[in-house]
Amino acid sequence: MDERTRYEAVSSRDARFDGEFFFAVATTGIYCRPSCPAVTPKRENVRFFPTAAAAQGHGFRACRRCRPDAVPGSAEWNVRADVVGRAMRMIGDGVVDREGVPGLADRLGYSARQVQRQLTAEVGAGPVALARAQRSHTARVLLQTTDLPVTEIAFASGFASVRQFNDTIRQIYARTPTALRSETGSGTRPGTSAGSGAGVPLRLAHRGPYAVRETFDLLAEEAVPRIEEVTGTTGFRTYRRTLRLPYGTGVAAVAESAAGPWLETRIHLTDLRDLTTAVQRLRRLFDLDADPYAVDQALAADPRLAPLVTARPGLRSPGTADPEEFAVRALVGPAAAGGLVERFGKALDAPTGGLTHLFPEPAVLADAADDPALRALATALADGTVRLDAGAERDGAERALCGLPGTGPRTAALIRMRALGDPDVDPYGTPGTGGLRPWRSYAVRHLRLGRAQAQISAPSHAPTGSRQQ
Structure with missing residues (x-):
């Protein structure tokens, strides 16, 4: 997009571009999302930025009306497999907060200076500034949804000191x-005690239409007892699952009913420092940063897919909340995965409903699993031979998976699609999908759902009373 097109999006308050870019107004010192309801500023006063961190770095503060820090993430980072795309996914997962810029650079295989230079050139901010913007958003959520002391919120958000926290909040x-x-602009009620069992209420934003029923159908079909459950009736279901996180554990509940361009969510954590990571992993599971406008437009150009896209606008390609867990599940299947949880899963300190365990860690399965193929996969995950973290190099991960005994190309491609969130994978070798790049993962979802619906709707042609052959 050039600046003229961006300004047209701002003038029309086009929500399709929320999170794809930000604009700032030189005369007010404020930056906004494109759909901000405020009066459109004059073109000569507008500046455009690829990220909120870039706008903050130029001295602009967040708009109070449109909450630019609460927009979906850019779909570009899911598509891109280069170092910038990988870095953005890892920063979102909290790597900089936990390991610093040297840790991020080491995971990417570059020097810290190279990572700084490439990110600054592409997104207008370095890794520290990007992580800082993310920390400030987490702090705002905790301030407005819990009654935790400010000091605890500062450290739970990832800030190194209360002074740094106070300075950043004032600046942004x-x-x-x-x-x-004191503000409740997030739409949630403040005053929730983190220790009351109520959890942290959140609205996980998405752009455009969202085929929520199909996503919940898939999650219900794949749910592994003790770590996942889907309760309620269609349209009013709740998906709940346990989470293994860097500092502790969590339980997340996501509602199917859509009251707006978001999914209502509640996250219970044993350590609030895990909030940012938990949110990002749920966003990947529900594919909330996708661009349904671009996907649907591209797929609708194919005659086979056009009626399917019309029937299911905004269909997502769900990922996973735990890449290593999904890799094991893809290899052994759902029934065997349930057995692994029962035998080797770690019990929660405080079970809730049907959720009683965490999925077993790869190191545990590497030592205890009976299946040689499972032991090989678990060992490779445990020792880092196969990396499936947010910034994993997708081609290399798939090659490494294919090199393991018992993990074939189809399983490796499925892991790449779901565990690594690649939008351009066809694990099933569907004919005719080669021209649907870079959205083959979505095309496959449409085709498989369309085929299943056709089988359900097809009438029986067998004569009454006859024996079918």
Whole structure:
């Protein structure tokens, strides 16, 4: 997009571009999302930025009306497999907060200086600034949805000190943490005690239409007892699952009913420092940063897919909340995965409903699993021979998976599609999908759902009372 097109999007308050870019107004010192309902500023006063962090780095503060920090992430980072795309996914997962820029650079296989240079050139901000913008959003959520002391929120958000926290909040939101807490612009009710069992209420934003029923159907079909469950009736279901996180554990509940361009979510954590990571993993599971406009437009150009896209606008290609867990499940199947949880899963300290365990870690399965293929996969995951983290190099991961005994190309491709969130994979070798790049993962979802619906709808042609051959 050039600047003229961006300004047209701002003038029309086009929500399709929320999260894809941000605009700032030189005369007010504020930056916004493209769909901001405020009066459109004059073109000469507008500046455009690829990320919120870039706008903040130029001294602009977040708009109080449109909440630009709460937009979906750019779909570009899911598509791109280069170092910038990988870095953005890892920063979202909290790697910089936990390991610093050297840790991020080491995971990417580049020097810290190279990572800084490439990110600054492409997204207008380095890894520290990007992580800082993310921390400030987490802090705002905690301030407005819990009654935790400000000091605890500062460290739970990833800030190194209370002073750094206070300075950042003032700079980005132009008010103190206490003043920010008094606002309820997020639509949630403040005053929730983190220790009350209520969890942290969130709205996980998405852009455009979202085929929520199909996503919940898939999650219900694949659910592994003790770590996942889907309760309620269609249209009002709730998906719940346990989470293994860097600092502790969690339980997330996501509602199917859509009251707006978001999914209502509640996350219970044993350590609030895991909030950012938990949110990002749920976003990948539900494919919330996808661009359904671009996907649907591209797929609808194919005669086979056009009626399927019309029937299911905004169909997503779900990922996973735990890549290593999904790899094991893809290899052994859902029934065997349930047995692994029962035999080797770690019990939660406080079971909730049908959720009682965490999925077993690869190191545990490497030592205890009976199946040689499973032991090989678990060993490779445990020792880092196969990496499936948010910034994993997709081609290399698939090659490494194919080199393991018992893990064939189809399983490796399925892991690449779901565990690594690649939007351009066809694990099933469907004829005619080669021209649907870079959205083959979505094309496959449409075709398989369309085929299943056709089989359900097909009438029986066998004569009444006859024996079918």
